[in-house]
Amino acid sequence: MNELFPIYVKLAQIQTLLVGAGPVGLEKLQAMLTNSPNANIHLVAERIDEEVRAFVRGKDTIRTSERAFADTDIEGIDLIVLATNNPTLNAHIRKLATKNNVLLNVADKPDLCDFYLxxxxxxxxxxxxxxxxxxxxxxxxxxxxxxxxxxPDEIDETLDLMSQLRDEMKGDMKEKIQALNKHTKTILETKRYDSPN
Known part of the structure; x- marks a missing residue:
């Protein structure tokens, strides 16, 4: 049974630490920045791959430190993502994260993770x-x-129209929810029946 609680995090409003800057580190960076282009990320790695360096070039919210991880790197951090193949370092940072109440993700190590990407x-x-x-x-x-x-590619237009409709509606919250539910049910049914077989 999947007991994970799904949330969407505003990475531009918190501080993220990414340890590791090889191919896996690049994959994690791309995932974070594709979804949150203004994410505040401190990247720490003993060696930063050229592809990673090129990817972060010109991005003001990304800070890089080409050196070994230091315990002080966790200070002021809200979220940690590990992309290292160093089990000893991963275990050490796991202990630091737990002690400091910082959520942690470790690439390819579900048992060490507080959350998944x-x-x-x-x-x-x-x-x-x-x-x-x-x-x-x-x-x-x-x-x-x-x-x-x-x-459908038009889904964003539909979202804009629904947002506008919600802003223009009168009545209490319960009435608005009922009206919006009725309206969206019609939209989805129309899309389903109009789809080609």
Missing amino acids: GSVVRKGNLKIGISTNGKSPTIAKRLKEFLHELL
């Missing part, structure tokens, strides 16, 4: 997170591709 379907303002509870990132990736194709 799931696959994300994104079309304009719509984001759908997919979690397999750490069991199969490959399945999550396939579902992401499927849902991306399934969702």
Whole structure:
């Protein structure tokens, strides 16, 4: 049973530490910045790959430190992502994160994680997170591709119209919710029946 609680974090409003700057570190950076282009990230690694260096070039909210991790790197940090292949370092940072109440993600080590970086379907303002509870990132990736194709490109226009409608509606919250539920049910039914077989 998947007991994870899904949340969407405003990475531009918190401080994230990423340890490791190889191919996995690049993948984590890309995931974070694709979803939160203004994320505040401190990248620490003994060696920063040239691809990582090129990816962060010109990004003002990314700070890099090409050196070994220091315990003081955790100060003022809200979230940690580890992309190292050093089990000893990972275990050490796990202890620091627990002691300092900082949430931690360790690449490919579900048992060390407080949270997972799931696959994300994104079309304009719509984001759908997919979690397999750490069991199969490959399945999550396939579902992401499927849902991306399934969702109409016009979904963002629909979201804008719904936002405008919500702002213009009168009445109490319960009445608004009932009206919006009725309206969106009609939209989804129309899309489903109009779809080609």
